[in-house]
Every structure is written in structure tokens, then in C-alpha cells.
Amino acid sequence: xxxxxxxxxxxxxxxxxxxxxxxxxxxxxxxxxxxxxxxxxxxxxxxxxxxxxxxxxxxxxxxxxxxxxxxxxxxxxxxxxxxxxxxxxxxxxxxxxxxxxxxxxxxxxxxxxxxxxxxxxxxxxxxxxxxxxx
Numbered sequence: 538x539x540x541x542x543x544x545x546x547x548x549x550x551x552x553x554x555x556x557x558x559x560x561x562x563x564x565x566x567x568x569x570x571x572x573x574x575x576x577x578x579x580x581x582x583x584x585x586x587x588x589x590x591x592x593x594x595x596x597x598x599x600x601x602x603x604x605x606x607x608x609x610x611x612x613x614x615x616x617x618x619x620x621x622x623x624x625x626x627x628x629x630x631x632x633x634x635x636x637x638x639x640x641x642x643x644x645x646x647x648x649x650x651x652x653x654x655x656x657x658x659x660x661x662x663x664x665x666x667x668x669x670x671x
Contacts, residue, residue, distance in 0.1 A: 542608070549611050549632065552618065557626040558633075567630045574634050575641070578604045601645035606635040 557563045582603035586596030614631040617623035623631070 546608065546611065549615050550636075552615070552625075553629045553632050554625040555629065557629050560626070563626045563630070567633055570630055571634050571637060574606070575604055575638060578606075578638075598646060601648075602642060604645070605639045605642035607639070610635045 558567060579600040582600040583596045586599045587593075591599070611632055614623060614628050614635075618625070618628040
């Protein structure tokens with residue numbers, strides 16, 4: 538792992554302007570972007586899992602795990618800020634979404650998802666009832 542990653546992320550976080558969230562328009566925009574980001578990523582991962590015939594429980598866990606955003610979003614936002622394409626308020630919203638969704642993933646993945654009743658195939662090809670992880 539590259540040693541400079543924590544330093545990069547710390548400096549990217551220091552460029553955030555949290556005072557911009559005091560503006561109601563910016564705060565509302567941040568909440569809308571966060572909601573769309575969470576719902577879109579979660580629904581897409583869940584739907585993809587269902588189309589792949591994964592049990593509902595695994596689709597929920599997949600949606601929770603895929604919801605986290607990573608370093609790529611922060612790198613692109615930082616490049617946009619440096620190029621002048623993004624305002625400091627927009628940059629703050631993007632980094633905030635990355636941080637919040639990354640912090641959401643672990644508690645959601647630890648959450649006890651409801652047991653699936655979706656039939657699964659065992660090694661012999663017979664259908665079995667799946668009651669959770671083995």
C-alpha cells in the first residue's frame with residue numbers, strides 16, 4: 538500500500554469548507570446528493586444481485602457494501618477543485634458524500650439482515666433452503 542494515501546486524504550479533507558454548509562441551499566444540496574447517491578448505489582447493487590439470482594439477504598449486504606465510496610471520488614473532486622471546475626462548496630459536498638457513505642458501510646454490514654428463504658442449489662444440484670451464512 539502506498540504510504541502517502543493517508544497524507545493525501547488528510548490534505549483533501551483539509552480543503553473542505555464546512556462553513557459552506559451553513560448556507561441552506563448548500564446544505565439542502567448536500568442532503569439531496571447524499572440521498573440520491575445512497576439510493577442509487579444501493580438500489581443498483583440490490584437489483585444486480587437479484588438479477589443474478591442471489592438471495593435477498595445477500596443482495597441487501599451487497600447494496601450496503603457497494604454503497605461506500607472510495608478514494609477515486611475524492612481524487613476526481615480534488616482535480617476538479619484545482620482546475621476550477623468545482624466550487625469549494627461543491628467540493629465539500631462531494632467529499633462529504635464520500636466520507637458519510639464510507640462510514641455507513643460497516644454498521645450496515647454488521648446489521649443482522651433478515652434470513653433469506655430463497656432456495657439455493659447445493660453441490661449435488663438439489664434445491665435447498667438457505668437460512669443464512671454457513
